[in-house]
Amino acid sequence: MVETQDANALTAYNIQDKDPIVKYREIKKAFGDTEVLKGIDFDLYPGERVAIIGPSGSGKTTMARLLMTLEKPTSGTIEVDGRYLWHKEVKGQLVPADEKHLHEVRGDIGMVFQHFNLFPHMTILKNCTEAPVKALGLSKKEAEERAKEMLDKVGMLEKAKDYPASLSGGQQQRVAIARALVMRPKVMLFDEPTSALDPETVGEVLQVIKDIAKQGDMAMMLITHEMSFAHEVADRICFFDEGIIQEQGPPSQVFTQPKTERLQEFLKRFHMNGSS
Amino acid sequence: MSVWDWEFTFADVLPQLLQVIHVTIGATIGAFAFALVGGLILALGRRSQKKWISWPTYGFIEFVRTTPPLVQLYFIFFVFPDLFGVALPAIVAGILGLGIHYSTYLSEVYRAGIESVPQGQWEAATALNFSPVQKWKSIILPQAIRPVVPVMGNYLIVLFKETPLLAAISVGELLGTAQSIGSSTFRYLEPITLVGLFFLLMSYPASLMIKRLELRLDLNRK
Numbered sequence: 001m002v003e004t005q006d007a008n009a010l011t012a013y014n015i016q017d018k019d020p021i022v023k024y025r026e027i028k029k030a031f032g033d034t035e036v037l038k039g040i041d042f043d044l045y046p047g048e049r050v051a052i053i054g055p056s057g058s059g060k061t062t063m064a065r066l067l068m069t070l071e072k073p074t075s076g077t078i079e080v081d082g083r084y085l086w087h088k089e090v091k092g093q094l095v096p097a098d099e100k101h102l103h104e105v106r107g108d109i110g111m112v113f114q115h116f117n118l119f120p121h122m123t124i125l126k127n128c129t130e131a132p133v134k135a136l137g138l139s140k141k142e143a144e145e146r147a148k149e150m151l152d153k154v155g156m157l158e159k160a161k162d163y164p165a166s167l168s169g170g171q172q173q174r175v176a177i178a179r180a181l182v183m184r185p186k187v188m189l190f191d192e193p194t195s196a197l198d199p200e201t202v203g204e205v206l207q208v209i210k211d212i213a214k215q216g217d218m219a220m221m222l223i224t225h226e227m228s229f230a231h232e233v234a235d236r237i238c239f240f241d242e243g244i245i246q247e248q249g250p251p252s253q254v255f256t257q258p259k260t261e262r263l264q265e266f267l268k269r270f271h272m273n274g275s276s
Numbered sequence: 277m278s279v280w281d282w283e284f285t286f287a288d289v290l291p292q293l294l295q296v297i298h299v300t301i302g303a304t305i306g307a308f309a310f311a312l313v314g315g316l317i318l319a320l321g322r323r324s325q326k327k328w329i330s331w332p333t334y335g336f337i338e339f340v341r342t343t344p345p346l347v348q349l350y351f352i353f354f355v356f357p358d359l360f361g362v363a364l365p366a367i368v369a370g371i372l373g374l375g376i377h378y379s380t381y382l383s384e385v386y387r388a389g390i391e392s393v394p395q396g397q398w399e400a401a402t403a404l405n406f407s408p409v410q411k412w413k414s415i416i417l418p419q420a421i422r423p424v425v426p427v428m429g430n431y432l433i434v435l436f437k438e439t440p441l442l443a444a445i446s447v448g449e450l451l452g453t454a455q456s457i458g459s460s461t462f463r464y465l466e467p468i469t470l471v472g473l474f475f476l477l478m479s480y481p482a483s484l485m486i487k488r489l490e491l492r493l494d495l496n497r498k
């Protein structure tokens with residue numbers, strides 16, 4: 001089992017006292033002939049912050065996209081809060097999920113994308129209220145209250161009436177984070193949220209994510225190449241390579257005493273090897 | 277015989293033409309409204325994951341697009357009654373015929389618009405848990421249609437200019453009326469010229485308006 005108590009961890013209580021909110025079991029994913037994920041077993045606990053690191057092409061994004069239902073696993077199961085995501089239980093048998101089932105389970109998951117993906121034809125406020133109104137069934141008033149609260153949290157409330165095209169990349173990403181938060185997911189996925197940003201705006205977005213990580217009990221899965229950020233925010237680091245989780249543990253351990261050679265090699269590039 | 281007879285123009289031709297202008301305009305609006313809806317349905321049908329929907333839709337589009345609208349009008353007006361025992365009023369057959377024909381053009385326009393929406397928009401919509409219908413209504417179609425509105429406008433003008441085809445199935449629209457004025461008075465110059473002028477007066481401002489719309493709809497304008 002993974003040890004998640006760590007001096008650096010932001011979460012004080014022992015996370016693993018609870019049942020996992022997300023369980024990947026023997027998850028495999030192939031695109032055509034290339035197997036990208038080769039059997040992932042992974043638990044994420046309520047309120048836990050896990051950083052996923054690993055070389056390019058190792059399957060990190062794919063792993064997140066399976067949970068967001070943007071990609072379908074080739075085999076294996078994912079459970080979210082006790083329910084199968086890609087399967088339905090019919091008379092004790094697992095059958096492939098239909099859109100209705102996906103819709104129900106997906107509500108617990110939110111995602112922030114590398115390229116923000118704001119809706120360009122809507123104001124910032126509308127970007128944040130459209131889904132709560134249409135998908136959650138909130139009243140317009142409720143949705144706007146929630147949206148304004150979240151926009152305030154990410155420091156974008158003054159821009160509520162503007163359109164995405166008039167914002168910088170960092171500002172757009174902050175709005176995208178607010179937009180995802182308004183849905184109040186139990187699990188939030190961040191797929192390299194700062195790697196499409198100008199260097200000047202990376203800091204503001206990382207700061208927003210840190211703030212969110214400190215508050216609330218939302219579980220977070222952070223795919224990132226920002227090692228010091230991962231170290232600071234995460235309760236646990238998962239090192240991905242060649243489609244499997246090669247090594248995981250609390251940041252202090254993973255960054256200072258990497259066990260596998262692969263991870264040692266990988267960390268050298270970031271000057272975070274234990275020997276440095 | 278003088279070259280241009282003003283009296284004939286204002287006393288006979290113009291009043292008669294003015295009486296049927298609404299037929300031309302009505303047929304245009306009716307057929308275009310039909311095509312806007314029909315085109316969207318065809319475009320969505322063609323995209324369907326279900327082959328028993330997408331293939332026949334594709335076949336239908338290709339068939340209609342590659343046969344002359346006049347043949348289709350004849351078919352609906354003359355052959356339908358034989359096949360189904362219902363004779364449609366000429367104007368209804370005309371709106372249906374042009375509407376179906378332009379549906380297939382507009383389905384291509386919708387398709388181009390839909391394909392221009394970046395993958396990330398679909399993904400964001402899924403991540404925010406929009407249902408498939410809401411995804412289309414709130415996210416995809418508004419973005420798909422915006423850039424193709426000018427193209428649609430151009431099709432509206434082309435359709436408008438093709439309404440004289442309806443004369444062939446005895447719809448009393450502008451050109452047919454002008455022609456019958458001509459054949460009863462033996463003067464074609466004034467009626468035909470006026471019809472041409474009328475089409476010019478309608479089409480040209482419309483195309484200018486489309487140009488302006490194009491600028492207004494540009495989302496990247498800051």
Ligand SMILES: Nc1ncnc2c1ncn2[C@@H]1O[C@H](COP(=O)(O)OP(=O)(O)OP(=O)(O)O)[C@@H](O)[C@H]1O
Pocket residue numbers: 031036054055056057058059060061062063
């Ligand atoms: N839709 C797809 N079709 C085919 N191959 C794909 C597809 N999506 C991803 N892949 C391949 O799967 C592999 C893993 O991709 P993935 O995006 O998950 O990696 P990653 O770890 O996120 O990399 P990066 O750090 O560069 O973002 C890559 O080799 C990629 O080319």
Ligand SMILES: [Mg+2]
Pocket residue numbers: 060061062191192
């Ligand atoms: Mg990636």
